[in-house]
Amino acid sequence: MNKSQIKWDMYVRALRDFISTNNHSEIPSGFVSELNGNSLKLGAWVGYIRARGRANNLSKEKYEELSSMNTWFWSQRKPGPYGDKNRDVSILEARKSGKSLQSIANDWNLSRQRVHQIVRRLEK
Secondary structure (H helix, E strand, O other), rough: OOHHHHHHHHHHHHHHHHHHHHHOOOOOOOOOOOOOEEEEOHHHHHHHHHHHHHHOOOHHHHHHHOOOOOOOOOOOOOOOOOHHHHHHHHHHHHHHHHOOOOHHHHHHHHOOOHHHHHHHHHOO
């Protein structure tokens, strides 16, 4: 087995563990998984793999392996809703306190872009 396949298998195992624990595959882009003493940037990997899958740049076997997983989806993550005033104020306060957009996005299960839009809208 080559290094590429070993790496693939590790990330797929981490993905299966995440899905099993959380009952979904909406992994925040900054999420890091620990597996056998290895830190895997699972969120970044999932985003990369989804983009490759949508562009038909994955082998048929890998595409089918992921497609067969419970809760897996190929589409991009939805940016999240507008309109929750309490949430939006909390997001702005977190940003003003120095928290990163990605960290806030992970806390609220939103995209980083949506957090940025909320902050900009409230700062006006």
